[in-house]
Amino acid sequence: xxxxxxxxxxxxxxxxxxxxxxxxxxxxxxxxxxxxxxxxxxxxxxxxxxxxxxxxxxxxxxxxxxxxxxxxxxxxxxxxxxxxxxxxxxxxxxxxxxxxxxxxxxxxxxxxxxxxxxxxxxxxxxxxxxxxxxxxxxxxxxxxxxxxxxxxxxxxxxxxxxxxxxxxxxxxxxxxxxxxxxxxxxxxxxxxxxxxxxxxxxxxxxxxxxxxxxxxxxxxxxxxxxxxxxxxxxxxxxxxxxxxxxxxxxxxxxxxxxxxxxxx
Ligand SMILES: C[S@@+](CC[C@H](N)C(=O)[O-])C[C@H]1O[C@@H](n2cnc3c(N)ncnc32)[C@H](O)[C@@H]1O
Numbered sequence: 001x002x003x004x005x006x007x008x009x010x011x012x013x014x015x016x017x018x019x020x021x022x023x024x025x026x027x028x029x030x031x032x033x034x035x036x037x038x039x040x041x042x043x044x045x046x047x048x049x050x051x052x053x054x055x056x057x058x059x060x061x062x063x064x065x066x067x068x069x070x071x072x073x074x075x076x077x078x079x080x081x082x083x084x085x086x087x088x089x090x091x092x093x094x095x096x097x098x099x100x101x102x103x104x105x106x107x108x109x110x111x112x113x114x115x116x117x118x119x120x121x122x123x124x125x126x127x128x129x130x131x132x133x134x135x136x137x138x139x140x141x142x143x144x145x146x147x148x149x150x151x152x153x154x155x156x157x158x159x160x161x162x163x164x165x166x167x168x169x170x171x172x173x174x175x176x177x178x179x180x181x182x183x184x185x186x187x188x189x190x191x192x193x194x195x196x197x198x199x200x201x202x203x204x205x206x207x208x209x210x211x212x213x214x215x216x217x218x219x220x221x222x223x224x225x226x227x228x229x230x231x232x233x234x235x236x237x238x239x240x241x242x243x244x245x246x247x248x249x250x251x252x253x254x255x256x257x258x259x260x261x262x263x264x
Contacts, residue, residue: 007101008130009052009077010123010174016220017080021055023216028203032147032256033058035201036118037065039260040145045069049112049137051102051130052076052120056085059095062116068094073107075100102130110139118147119256122180131191138263144193146259147201151178153255156214159242167239170229171221181257193261201256208243208250218243 012020023029036058042048044067050059053074063072073096076082082097100106102117102124115134124130134144151172158164172178185195205212222240226233243250 007077008103008125008176009101009120012078012081014080014083015223017055017078017084019216019220019223020081021057021084023213023220024055024057026211026213026216028205028213029057032118032201032203033061035199036116036145036147036258037061039197039199039258040114040116040143042066042070042114046113047071047111048073049105049107049115050074051105051115051117051134052123053085053097054078054081054119056088056095056097058116058118059085060088063095070094072096073098073112075102075105077101102133105133105137107137109136110142111137112142113139114143114145116145119149121146121184122148122175122177125176127177127180127184127187128191131188131193135192135263140263142263143196144188144259144261144263146184146188146261147256148180148184149178149254149256150181151175151254152182153253155251155253156243157246157249157251158239159246160239163235163239163242166229167221167225167231167236170225170231173228174224181255181259184257184259188259188261192263194264195259195261197258197260199258201258203252203254203256205252206250207248208246212252214252214254 042065046066053076059074205214218240222236225231
């Protein structure tokens with residue numbers, strides 16, 4: 001992970017950014033983006049802001065939907081993520097990338113028809129403040145689309161449940177709110193949005209396969225947890241070896257939650 005963030009959120013270092021990019025090119029996350037884009041229902045000419053644009057995979061897909069008359073802007077606090085997004089062959093010159101935090105979006109009021117942010121708000125201490133900023137840059141009746149994980153929905157088979165619980169507790173240290181989705185509808189309404197759509201987006205991996213979301217997640221967890229909640233590097237490796245060793249009996253299930261709300 002990156003060093004201490006000076007802003008609300010989490011900065012990703014180059015290694016972590018590359019791991020996230022690899023994980024987000026798996027079929028599991030390609031399917032997640034298909035669901036997000038269906039909920040976005042972008043039209044030709046839409047002006048879209050992607051908050052926490054990360055490796056730019058969603059931004060690149062959205063660019064093909066809005067056409068040359070539209071606008072895609074991406075902001076992120078991690079230089080290493082923006083570097084990946086900027087060098088993607090499929091990120092056209094039409095996508096504007098900028099280092100910035102959701103706390104202070106560098107655009108005038110009512111600049112966008114749609115603001116999207118996937119897997120970002122769970123890193124924020126001040127979700128209400130972020131939504132105020134999102135609302136400022138949205139035109140009246142513009143839409144915000146958010147997707148976050150509730151880590152309480154995680155079912156991950158292990159032959160050592162006590163170690164699994166300790167590793168997951170240590171991993172939650174990287175998030176501001178590992179259970180954000182269960183309160184997010186309330187926060188959206190309190191921030192003046194009208195909720196128009198709520199959907200669960202599950203990821204299910206059965207039988208161990210390197211080319212899945214959860215296999216990538218294991219690498220990220222193994223890199224992060226040593227030094228957190230008294231987990232050592234050896235324990236983290238043993239945890240991952242155990243899961244991989246389950247082979248055909250491997251089981252992983254996790255829910256994201258998708259929110260669409262209108263700034264009426
Ligand atoms: C897990 S990645 C998700 C990336 C991308 N949204 C996606 O779904 O492919 C989280 C991203 O949020 C960014 N981030 C964290 N806090 C942020 C903030 N306050 N403002 C903008 N971006 C932030 C991180 O730098 C990282 O790129």
